[in-house]
Amino acid sequence: MIMTHLAGLVAALCLFGWLGLRARKTTDTLDDYMTARNSQGAVTIGLSFLASGMGAWILFAPPEVGAFVGPVALAGYALGAALPFIVFAMLGPRIRESMPEGRSISEFAEQRFGKGMRRWVSLISVLYMACFLSAELTAIGSITGLLSDLNGQIVIIAVAVTTLIYTSWGGLRASLATDRWQALLLMALLATVLFVDWKHLPASTSSAELPGIPFWSAVSVALTLVLAVTAANLFHQGYWQRVWAARDNASLWKGAILGGGTTMIVVAVVGGLGISAVMAGLDLGSPAIPFFALLNAAPAWLGAVALILAVTLVASSVDTLQNGIASLAVAEKKGLTLSSARWFTVILMVPVIVIALQGVSVLRLFLIADLLCATAIIPVLMGLWPRVPPVAAITGALAGLIGAVLPDWVVTGSLSEAITIASFPGGAPTLAPFVGALIASSGVTLVMTALSGRDNT
Known part of the structure; x- marks a missing residue:
């Protein structure tokens, strides 16, 4: 089975690397490298929003919320994951019109409020995206250990290096190209895992109750998740890059609605697995990980599928974050060349990989x-x-x-x-x-x- 896991991981990473590298244009300018300005249609933007936001966190957080806090909080989580895209659909066109040559929300902050506000916004954005990167790479190391006998640290490095190769070479266009296929692949893999998991899920007992906490406590958790996720994602430079990459305002609007709608469905459905696991009386483990507890009752081959799903989820978010942080840094440092931007993308990943290899929790x-x-x-x-x-x-x-x-x-x-x-x-x-x-x-x-x-x- 270890060879099956290894072959699946290598095949997935080689596919993503090939897709990303072939997307590069030979006449790229620095602006095209960072924004792919006015070039992408609604479907590409929508699938990119979905793939960029769907990291390995969906295999942990939504099932836990569903299992321990209940459907009310899960609904809040799903709404919180989708709401930022609706905000981009509503406000993105106005920001595009006010800054047709813009690259980031920090540039908009400077245009309106000066350099001090720009630096503060940039600092917050970098902190958030660095946490996101570390969390995703840490997660793939943990998932590898849960689902296979492969060395999780090697997989962390493999994912980071593969995505770094095509994002540093091809810029945003490479990320967008891989996002399209990663979104389709993750939906297919997720559908397979969900179908087989539910098929092998023990029937709920007659005394099983819907999990949850007191209603108003659940509402409080739901509101917290909506506010936290929405506010944070509006500082995600990778998403703002896609605002300017959209071919026009109509493409941005339709793409944001597509990305938000599919994201809400995915989070709700995956979270529903946690509810099903509790109602079926499964041992969720310690610490509790409902999604992976479900895999214990499924065929062994499903573990390999789930591992490829996890790699797809992590790669789709990591390449966006890599390019987003590099784009923000280039916007802050005037006069950088395209070659300098590529090297900066490489350098910024070194501390992130080091943190991820420690295996520490970054939730706080x-x-x-x-x-x-x-x-x-x-x-x-x-x-x-x-x-x-x-x-x-x-x-x-x-x-x-x-x-x-x-x-x-x-x-x-x-x-x-x-x-x-x-x-x-x-x-x-x-x-x-x-x-x-x-x-x-x-x-x-x-x-x-x-x-x-x-x-x-």
Whole structure:
């Protein structure tokens, strides 16, 4: 079986590498390398949104939410995963029109609010995407250990190097080309795993109850997931690249709807496996991993299929993140050549791979990065309103930082304890910091805008 696993992994990575390398154009400019500007139709954009967002996290998080928190929170997770694409569909065309030669949300922040806001937005974006990269590579190492006798660290390096070869050489076009096929492949593989898993799933007992926690607690978790995932993904440079890669506004709108709709379905269906596993009385393991617990009752060959699915999921998100971070760095560093951009893409992966090889959990870092995104996203997007002056947006972003700790500071009476809660000890998501950050940042931005009396309409 180890040779079957190895052959499947090698075949998948060789396919992705070939698809990515053949997408390169011989006359690429730096701008085309970073944005593939105005070149992609709605289907390509939609499949790319799906593939870019569907990392290995869907094999862990949605089934756990479904199994332990229940369908209400799972619905919130599915909505949170899809909502950013709807926001891109609504606001992307306006940002494209205001910055037809733009490359990133940080450039939009500078155009409206100055270099200080740009640097802050860039820092948040890089932190979030670096966490995402580390999490995905760490996950494929863990999944390899769960499903095969292969060395997980070698697979981490193989995935990172393969995606790095075609993204550093072909830029965004390479990522878009592989995304199309990765999206189709992951849907086919996922359908196979779901069909066989459910076919071999023991029947629910007559006394089985739908898993869940008290309704309002589930709603709180759902809202937390919606706010955290939406705010964070709006700082995902890989998604913003696709805003400018779309052929026109109609292609962006249709592609975002396609990507959001399919993402919602995938998260909901995979999460439903967790609910089914609990109702069937399966041993979910320790720590609990419902998706992989289901594989124990399925034929052995399904493990090889699931491993190829995991590699596809990780590669599809990693190549987007690699190119997104490189694009952001190039946008920040004026005068870089195409060759310099390629080398930067290679160099930035070294620390990420080192972190991933440690096998540490990055969930807490993920939540902190999500919260930082939540403190600034409303002031940045309010830049689409001409009345908002730079001082209002900057003050709003600072207020968001205070708002992230203020609710728990009031409840506990201790600033240090509130800061600890906002750093998510144990990796448990809580609603108060996100709500506080969003309310404070948007409220202060609105108040400062009203006080300024600015009117550029």
